[in-house]
Amino acid sequence: MSLVNHVGDRRARLNRDAIGAIAIIAVAVCGYFLFPNNLALLTRVTAIALLVLSIDLVTGYCGVATLGQAALFGAGTYGAGIAAVHFGITDPIVMLLIGVAAGAVAGLLSGFVVLRAHGLPQLVLSIALVHLAHEAANKASGWTGGSDGLSGITPDAIFGVYQFDLWGRTAYAFGIVILVVVFLVLRQLVRSPFGMLCRGIKQDPVRVRAMGASVHGTLIRMYAISGAVAGAGGALNAISTQVVGLDSLSFTLSAEALVMLVLGGTGSLYGALAGTLAFIWFEDVVSAANPFHWLTIVGALLIAVVLFAPKGLYGSTAAYLERRARKQA
Numbered sequence: 001m002s003l004v005n006h007v008g009d010r011r012a013r014l015n016r017d018a019i020g021a022i023a024i025i026a027v028a029v030c031g032y033f034l035f036p037n038n039l040a041l042l043t044r045v046t047a048i049a050l051l052v053l054s055i056d057l058v059t060g061y062c063g064v065a066t067l068g069q070a071a072l073f074g075a076g077t078y079g080a081g082i083a084a085v086h087f088g089i090t091d092p093i094v095m096l097l098i099g100v101a102a103g104a105v106a107g108l109l110s111g112f113v114v115l116r117a118h119g120l121p122q123l124v125l126s127i128a129l130v131h132l133a134h135e136a137a138n139k140a141s142g143w144t145g146g147s148d149g150l151s152g153i154t155p156d157a158i159f160g161v162y163q164f165d166l167w168g169r170t171a172y173a174f175g176i177v178i179l180v181v182v183f184l185v186l187r188q189l190v191r192s193p194f195g196m197l198c199r200g201i202k203q204d205p206v207r208v209r210a211m212g213a214s215v216h217g218t219l220i221r222m223y224a225i226s227g228a229v230a231g232a233g234g235a236l237n238a239i240s241t242q243v244v245g246l247d248s249l250s251f252t253l254s255a256e257a258l259v260m261l262v263l264g265g266t267g268s269l270y271g272a273l274a275g276t277l278a279f280i281w282f283e284d285v286v287s288a289a290n291p292f293h294w295l296t297i298v299g300a301l302l303i304a305v306v307l308f309a310p311k312g313l314y315g316s317t318a319a320y321l322e323r324r325a326r327k328q329a
Contacts, residue, residue: 017187020270021180027277028176032169039168041284043240046175049276050182050233051253052260053269054103054226059258060266061190062222063202066114067254068126071133072227074249075099075106076234078137078144081244084153086143092155092164092174096235103231104224106133111223115216127251134249149245153238164239171240178236182229186269189225198222263305265312274314 031042051073058064079102083089089098114125137144144150157163162170189195197218200208205215238244247253256279264275282301287294309316 013191017184020187021184024180024183024273025176028172032172036167039172040240041280043168043172043175044237045277045280046172046179047233047237047240048257048260048280049179049273050236051230051257052264052272052276053182053186054230054233055257055261056266056269056272057186057190057222057226057229058219060261060268060272061195061202062198062219064114064219064223065119065123066126067123067251067258068110068114068128068130068133069226069230069257070249070251070254071110071130072103072106072230073234073237073253074133074137075227076103076231077238077244077248078102078150078234079231080235080238081150081153082143084155084238085150090154090156092158092239095155095239096178096232099231099235099238100228101231103234104228107227107230108220108224110227111220115219115223126254130249130251130254134246134251137246137249145244147246149243151243153242153244155239155242164242168240171236175236175240178232182232183269183273186229190269194218194221259302261312263302263312265315265318268312268314268318270318271312271314275312278313 028042032039035042051069054072055066055069058066058069076099080095080099083095083098089095110126110129113129114122117125138146140146141148155164158170158174162173164170190198197208197213200213201215201218209215234248237248257276260275260279261272262275263279264273265271279298283294283298286297290297305313311319
């Protein structure tokens with residue numbers, strides 16, 4: 001009987017994963033037809049969504065305070081850009097893999113530094129890392145282009161067929177495919193024994209350590225995985241924009257990505273995606289309507305969400321629907 005229940009639960013989880021992937025594709029298709037002239041912005045949303053997902057892995061699931069995730073995103077961006085400009089590697093799939101590898105290495109190194117502390121010192125270390133990465137990229141202008149940026153990135157056609165066009169259609173479709181694949185992989189990861197261990201560390205690291213599990217080693221591995229996800233977003237950004245700038249390593253990007261996660265809801269992959277889409281869409285609309293006071297309006301929105309929906313937009317909505325379903329049951 002337990003085996004039957006296990007198979008049924010696994011089938012239900014796979015069905016939910018499939019529904020989530022279909023929902024992402026449906027939203028992407030709607031965006032394609034509703035905003036055909038803003039595909040560059042939508043591709044940017046996709047790249048930043050990967051960054052926010054990476055923050056959710058270490059903050060939402062592991063409880064690690066960080067404001068330096070842009071260093072991992074920037075590692076992927078510069079990894080793909082440098083491979084294209086200085087080594088002539090212009091295949092977009094290979095550039096993506098290089099960005100993922102660069103982000104994973106950056107995540108591994110960052111994890112060793114950030115996890116040396118806890119609480120506020122940990123947050124300060126993460127901020128210091130992103131500033132050091134920004135300064136290093138600025139000084140190594142021979143490789144990175146410095147403040148002028150790294151240009152001349154010309155990715156080849158995907159599989160030799162799908163050329164990156166001026167309207168950004170290929171880049172947009174490429175980004176959505178990456179996002180769906182990463183989402184499905186992370187859904188399996190957070191439900192795996194490793195993911196459950198990470199949740200246990202967030203709740204009570206002392207008890208997890210008493211059970212014989214390596215808290216530090218587990219967090220290091222999750223940091224490397226989050227770096228790979230952020231690196232994929234950075235590589236997508238380099239491939240789609242065909243230029244790399246220091247803004248991909250900015251503290252502002254880290255802070256905004258964390259705000260997006262809080263806006264959508266921490267500890268939920270759906271919340272990370274919802275927060276990214278809501279923040280960037282709202283920012284774009286409000287800044288166009290009121291270019292002088294849009295920051296005030298965005299700030300008011302964030303205050304309202306924190307006060308009235310502390311679990312974020314997705315988390316609060318899911319909790320409300322669950323309570324309603326219980327009452328009806």
